[in-house]
Every structure is written in C-alpha cells, then in structure tokens.
Amino acid sequence: MSEILERPVVTTAAASPLITMRDVHVRFVTRDRTVHAVNGVDLDLAAGEVLCILGESGSGKSVTMRALMKLLPRTAKVSGRIEVAGRDVTAMSEGELQDFRGSDVAMIFQEPMTALDPVFTIGRQIAETVQRHEGLSRAAAMARALELLELVQIPSARRRLEAYPHELSGGLRQRAMIAVALACKPKLLLADEPTTALDATVQIQVLLLLRKLQEQLGMGVVFVTHDLGVAGEIADRVAVMYAGRVVEEGPVGALMTGPLHPYPRGLLGATVHGGMRGQRLTTIPGAPPSLETVPVGCPFAPRCTEAEEVCTVGEIAPRRPVPGRMARCVHVPAE
C-alpha cells in the first residue's frame, strides 16, 4: 500500500495546467434534430485541484466531462481546444486514446454495477488495467490490486479480490470502481456523480475517501454533481453550468455564500435545508430552454427576475469582478 503512495505522481507541473478547455462546443447531430449540448465552455484545472461542475439535468455537465476523455458517441460534433496534461485530446488517434485513458485520465461513474464487468472478479479487473498500461506480470498486477483494495479501505481485501461485483454491497462496489480507476495513478480523475446512488451514511464515507485519496495521490479531480451539499464537501472550485454554458465559476466558499449570477442564487434558494420549515420555498419559474437551437444572449434570461433588454441580445462576456471569480451576467461589475 505504501509503495503506490510514495511514487511522486505530480512533477511540479504548476507551469502547465492539467486541463485547458477553450470555447468547446458539442453538438449531437442526428437525422431528426441537432442538440446543442455544450455551447462555448472554457475551463482550467491546475494539478492537484478539485473542480466541481454543478448543474441540473441537461445542463451539459456530463457531456463536458466526457469530451475531456473523448468518450462521446459518433453523433457528437466537438469543436474547440481540449488539452489534458499538455496533450491535445481532440487530435488523438484511437490507439493513443487507449494509452491515454486509464493511465493519464480515469473515470468513475454513478452506477458501479454497470461500470464493472459482471463476469470477472474485482481483482482481475484491477489487474487487467495494470497489465495493459504498465506491462506487469499477472502476479505483480494482482499484488497491486490487493494494495489498491486496501487503499480504498475495503475490509478483508484479500478475500474481496476473488469476489464478483454482485457479491459486494453498493458502497464496496463503488470503492472497487475507485480502485480500478486509480490502478495506474492517473493525473486526472473524472467523477460523474459517483455518490448519487448511495445511501446517506455511505455517501459521506465515499466522499471523504475520495478527498483523502486526492490529497494523498495529488490528483486533479473533475467532479460532476447536481448536489450542492456534495460540492460543498469536496470542491476547491465550482463551475455552475446552465444550458451548455458555465454561468459562474469561483472558489467553493465564496460561491456558496455569495453567488454572483442569478441562476446559482436561485438554485441555492430552492435547495431545502434545515431551518426552512414553514417558509415558502423560492423557486425558479419555468424550466431550462430547449437546446435544439443555440440560446441567444443569456440562456437564463427567460427565467430570470432581473432580466433586461440587454440580456437577450448578443453573447454575455465573462466578467471577473475579483480575481478567481467569473460570472456571465450583465449585472456583475466588469473589472
């Protein structure tokens, strides 16, 4: 277990950011219709940083993340610049992608039961990744698998190596999937709602484990969630997405206590928490726009109580009132 932690994973790459996304657009084109899922996303991630992409269903958060690993189906038309660890992801060939996925970047999903292969044991699935990327022998790979199961705090790890996914509980399966993802010490971990399907007492265990592993291994993490509480628990920075755009971005504490954009403000107001009993909940009227056409102006304008004429014409440029914070809203002072 110690061996995997001692190897320096981050080679002081402060100069080169882990992720650079510039003006990324993703359209899904089928014969019947075109869906503009992501419309001009800029994102940066430094090594060892945890970024939460927060948004409701259909906001484009998962599509943005999948674009980082080029995991989108053929119908997806991706444009813009996507660089991960200094390499251009959009230009990679299928062979290069196979080396890249699993070693530089790994991903964990919401449903471990569908992400793990039901006919292979947990140990076999971890070892397979190690053998493929590092060329270790089967015995050495199995030894690494054991280390990894201990790393993700699976009790009686030696016995669990021989277990099939259906033999584990939900929380253990999620830990096993994390072990598979960490098998080759990726520089970047992509997590797509990994705790959403878990029970409350198990969710907090997995969140704390992920945070601990991230600190130990120095990974960068992009964490997609719709849950503000989860973001508050794990993120360094938060990017709020709406209708395929990042409408606000900033450090987690500042964003949670004083959001600049009306959408995250509404979202925070609509989220039920203790002490709201008897009060009427503030709601955001209406629903997100259809993405069959690219929204003109601010995509939130039709639901926004502060919308003005200027909100519906032209692109709203990002405004940065203080360093490290960004919001796409005309009411935010441009600095």
Next chain:
Amino acid sequence: MLRRSESGLAGRWHADCVTRRMSAPLPFPEDRGGPAQPLLRLNGLKKHFPIRGGMFGATVATVRAVDGVSFAVRKGETLGIVGESGCGKSTTARLLMRLMDPDAGEMVFDGEGVGQDSQTGGIALKDYRRQVQMVFQDSYASLNPRLPIEDSIAFAPKVHGVSGPEARQRARELLAAVGLSPAQFARRYPHELSGGQRQRVNIARALALQPRLVLLDEPVSALDKSVEAQVLNLLMDLKEKFGLTYVFISHDLNVVQYISDRVLVMYLGQVAEQGPVDAIYDRPAHPYTQALLASRPSMDPTKRRTEPPLTGDPPNPINPPSGCRFRTRCPYAEAVCAERAPVAADLGAGHEAACHMALPGSGHSKAGRLAA
C-alpha cells in the same frame, strides 16, 4: 434530457379554481372518529419475502422487509418516513396502500379494520383505496403511456361510477389545480411532458378520488432542485386546499424536515425512532438517527467533516443481526444489545426511540441517560 417549458409556477392556481369550489362528482368521504382518532393506525405490521432455491423451490431464506412496525398517522399531519435503502420504507408504503397483504399485524383506518367486511366494523379494500392514494417516484413508469393525461386522471373516478364527461371535467379542474393549464396539456401524452410536469399529473391523479390520505413515495427524488421546490410548494398548497393527510417517504433528510410534522426513522425493517420533527432533528435519541443526521453533506466548506459518522453499509435484511439490528454499526453497542431487541422507550411528547440507552434499567451502561 430536454424539456418543454413548464407552464406556470407552483401554487399559481387556475383562476377558476380559486374562486369557486371544484365540482365533486363523488360524495366526499366523511370523517368518522373525530380529530383525535388517528386516520390510520398500524399495529405490528410484518412482511417477509421468502427466497426460494434448491431443486424443489424450498424456502432457503427470508427477507424481513418489514418486521413489526407500529405507528399512527394523525388527521391533517404530514408524517415523514426516512431511512436508507433496504430499511423497508417502500414495502411499508405498499402495505399501507394494500398493494400487497401483510403477513401479520392490523391496519385500522379511522376506526375501521382495513380489508375486513363491514359487518365486523371493517372497511372494504375498494372503499379504503378510494380514500388512500399514492404518488410514486418514477413519474413516467406510473402513467399509462398510451393514455392522454386527462384520461389517466379520469380513469379511477369512472371505475367508481362517475360518468365519462363528468370525470373528464373534474380531471381538467385538477390539472388546473396542480398548475397545468388544461387547454394546453389535457390531451398530451406522458412522453410530451417534463419530469416535473409528469409528477404534477401523478399528483392530480392521486387527488381525483378525493382521498383523505396521500402516500408520497420519494415524489421529488427524481427531480432537479429548482423543480423540486416547485413541487414541494404545490404539495403544501394542495394539503391545505383539500384538507389532506400525507405520508411522505424520502431518503432526503432536508426535504423530510421541511415538509413533515412528525418523522419516523426506519432501519432494517423496524422503527428506530419516531417523534415530532423538531425533537428528531434537534434531540435525536437513537444513535442511528444521530449518524444519519451527521451524514448530511455540509454546504459550508469551512465545516467539512474528517471522519464519517458510520462505517460500512447497512446489513442485509435477509439475516439481520440479533437483538438490536443497528448494533453492528453502533459505536455504543454492548453485550445487552446483542441479547435483546430494545423496545420503544417513551421520551415524552410522542418521541420514542428503540434503543437500550434510552430505556432506564435496560442493562446498558448508559441506560436511561437520554430519558427526559
């Protein structure tokens, strides 16, 4: 997922409905026992599912999904039921609705035994179900995809003898009451609606028979946060407007705190703790309730926790631990916890906890310290 724009805010009633009483094609079920009598009382309800295996399909194990659950739902209140997966909250809901029959225990609805015949002071299932309706988590699976939503809502009243035009008229009024304009939505099919709109239709359908008790099984869990708030506001409005009683089942502790008057905490098929919402959230007595509340992620990054309140997953309900079922994960477990199952200790004002620590003289070293 893409969705059409949702029409109207939660709580914005169709003008018609606010100004005049809705037509009532069915006689309104009358109150029998007065306000002090619980609307629904459950005594020692049990439901075990056999697991069959082997060559001749013998029973090899039993899932004790609901194992001796007793509680009462008072008239006009919202009772919240919380717990993790496998704790039996959905089985309890299905038993309440009599979608399955309990193996043991009795159910009394406003003084009448459910499922008994009327000569012995009971209420027939058809009459019971008219007064108890349910809203499910999956808004799409619980609507007939081949019926326009208006017909789905009018279906049950027709079964109960209301004429077609009258039932449809009532369906349109209900659509307006849940914030969907009838002119725009009545003839739509479920797939033409967003998740929030479909859940409104499910709520309208549940109200079509003028029930007294509505069972809400995770009604907002599949919805986005901004839509969730709209539906919660709607549920609060409807409760007042139609004088309803709710049983609200959810795994979301914040939502349950918001909507409930009293809360029931379940663990592995049994009631761990129940009481008024403030008592449960401010002074939880059962170690499981304490851990569950402490597991809520904090929205404040300066208050991050470092250690999880509990380790491990909930055990399998097939072979629950002996004695207290929570003892395998409980930080205070002692020998007595493995020997005897705790009975519910009364902590005053309807607050009960099934824990040896809450029970004076139970043999636990911390026994009785929690009692008032």
